[in-house]
Amino acid sequence: MPHYISVILDDERYAKIKGTPLEEKITYLFGGQLKSLVVEVPEEKSEQILKTFDKARIDSRGYIEDVPVAFRRAVFEEIAKAKSLDVIDKVLERLPEIQEAAKKEDEYIPPPEIE
Amino acid sequence: MPLIKTPPPHGGKLVDRVVKKREIAEKMIAGCPTFELKPTTLPDGTPIRHVYREIMSICYGFFSPVEGSMVQNELERVLNERRLLSEWIFPYPILFDVSEEDYKALDVKEGDRLLLMLKGQPFATIDIEEIYRIDPTDVATRTFGTPEKNPEVVREPFNEKHPGYMIYKMHNPVIIAGKYTIVNEPKFKEPFDRFWFPPAKCREVIKNEKKWRTVIAHQTRNVPHVGHEMLMKAAAFTGDIEPCHGILVNAIIGAKRRGDYPDEAILEGHEAVNKYGYIKPERHMVTFTLWDMRYGNPIESLLHGVIRQNMGCTHHMFGRDHAAVGEYYDMYATQILWGEGIPSFGFEAPPNEVDYGLKIMPQNMAEFWYCPICQEIAYSESCGHTDAKQKFSGSFLRGMVAEGVFPPRVVMRPEVYKAIVKWWKVYNYPFVNRKYLDMKNKELEIDLPAMEVPKA
Structure with missing residues (x-):
């Protein structure tokens, strides 16, 4: 059974895919207030993700959650580059680099600049 | 339908074991042996419990009618039936645990009053009623249950990934039982x-x-x-x-x-x-x-x-x-x-x-x-x-x-x-x-x- 990764689109990310075929694949949640792209992850690859990141887990919706921010960022970067949702192999190729970045996340995640 | 009213405290009366008058507190602690409270930690040193929080919740009445660290018979009763010796229901073992080394160094016995220090200051006393030993893993297992003994609701054996199980598993083996009294009222920080x-x-x-x-x-x-x-x-x-x-x-x-x-x-x-x-x-x-x-x-x-x-x-x-x-x-x-x-x-x-x-x-x-x-x-x-x-x-x-x-x-x-x-x-x-x-x-x-x- 496949699992899923949801990539939230804030304004900045949305601007990067606007006008591409990906726009049609946006899932609108909570009355359209939240946009996301959903990447399907075959079971053996989701197992690899769970093994790599000890906090990662499958939630009750079948989504892979509690993965490092660096992982989600990489998923979006690959989506934006390929203009496709078929990116999981590319992301997995970057695992060593993502793991390195994730180590730092145990200590520090930069807070957003909001008022 | 009768109107619902505020229920009485559990056990009938709110526990209040906080001494507010300094002169009474000073008399209580004069000459007492002292012990600086320590956190319970995981093997890697991560703090997972501080007994001061339990002392606060007991003395201010949150856990009424519990008044202190449980004696052995009460611990068994709680683990077996979730009841105190007074019959009132209560879910968890509440224990003041020290290591064998600390116990030796303390040199206290039943009937003594021990002054518990926190951040270098007097905080609370425990009037020692009983000193006994536990097997922390056994207490941890029985606290949460097992799929065999509690098949109605326990689905998996508890293990080292469960934070509550680890709190009990990492308890020290010597239990000092007795009533707590706060003798130096703490001030909460913001917020x-x-x-x-x-x-x-x-x-x-x-x-x-x-x-x-x-x-x-x-x-x-x-x-x-x-x-x-x-x-x-x-x-x-x-x-x-x-x-x-x-x-x-x-x-x-x-x-x-x-x-x-x-x-x-x-x-x-x-x-x-x-x-x-x-x-x-x-x-x-x-x-x-x-x-x-x-x-x-x-x-x-x-x-x-x-x-x-x-x-x-x-x-x-x-x-x-x-x-x-x-x-x-x-x-x-x-x-x-x-x-x-x-x-x-x-x-x-x-x-x-x-x-x-x-x-x-x-x-x-x-x-x-x-x-x-x-x-x-x-x-x-x-x-x-x-x-x-x-x-x-x-x-x-x-x-x-x-x-x-x-x-x-x-x-x-x-x-x-x-x-x-x-x-x-x-x-x-x-x-x-x-x-x-x-x-x-x-x-x-x-x-x-x-x-x-x-x-x-």
Whole structure:
């Protein structure tokens, strides 16, 4: 059974895919207030993700959650580059680099600049 | 239907073991041997419990009628039947544990009074009634149950991944039993000070300031998303001839598992719900209890019942996976306990229907989700569009927060998110991590006034 990764689109990310075929694949949640792209992850690859990141887990919706921010960022970067949702192999190729970045996340995640 | 009134404290009387007069306290501690309180830690040194929190919750009456560290017969009774020697129900072992080395160095015996120091200052005493030894792993296992002995609700054997199991497993083997008395009243730091309503004070506020006759308690270890807010609003429709007058949020403050939110953000996040009118402050109040959460689902829900009845609540809402982590218990274990009882844990009937049980009334709730067809936040037992549901997943929200995405207000109120970011900027991290646990263990939620220990 496949699992899923949801990539939230804030304004900045949305601007990067606007006008591409990906726009049609946006899932609108909570009355359209939240946009996301959903990447399907075959079971053996989701197992690899769970093994790599000890906090990662499958939630009750079948989504892979509690993965490092660096992982989600990489998923979006690959989506934006390929203009496709078929990116999981590319992301997995970057695992060593993502793991390195994730180590730092145990200590520090930069807070957003909001008022 | 008779109108519901504030229930009596569990056990009939609120425990108050705080000495407020300095001269009495000084007489009590003169010449006592002293012991600086230490945290319980994991093998890698991560602090997971500080017994000072239990001493506070006992002496200020949150755990009434418990008055101290349990004697061996009482420990056995709690583990076997979830009852104190006085018959009143109580869920958890409450123990003052020291290592063999510390015990040797202390050189105390039954009948002695030991002065417990905190942050280098006198804090509380324990009047020693009994000294005995435990097997911490056995206590840990029996506290939470096993699939063999508690097949109604335990689904997996507890192990080292469960934070509550580890708290008991890492207890020291020597137990000093006896009543605690606080002799030097701590001062809470900000923001904890404005949410500190020990049971006697809370009951007074409910009766005289809020003028609530019925109050429903909301347990939290989380920053509230809109699903939590809807749970509070909908559960509060229970009551008697009218919905509950008040909603009392009681946050559990103490060491938590990594990935939970910092305590300060939890309190200020809930405060934002009433401060910005999502539930008006006339109907909503935020408080806390000091306790290093055991994540014991049905067992923890019993403690929540005890605490909130002592605080003056008439009802308690219980959701799915109440105070749970992982899949050790059935996701409805708490609702099973409060709906029909769990015989293997000593409850042939719900805890509010047994002798010496609780008076607080349960309100078991299912879940809330966003329904794009109803175009509203819907209750799972009402909404027929199950396939279209959009769930409020806590981990989904944590992911959004970590990425720095401002959540839409239908998911999390902007003011609640700002409370998260405020404390994120303080700790450079939005969630509990090792650094936060170490800092919290060192600083604690309180400071103690300077106090001399007079010679005998």
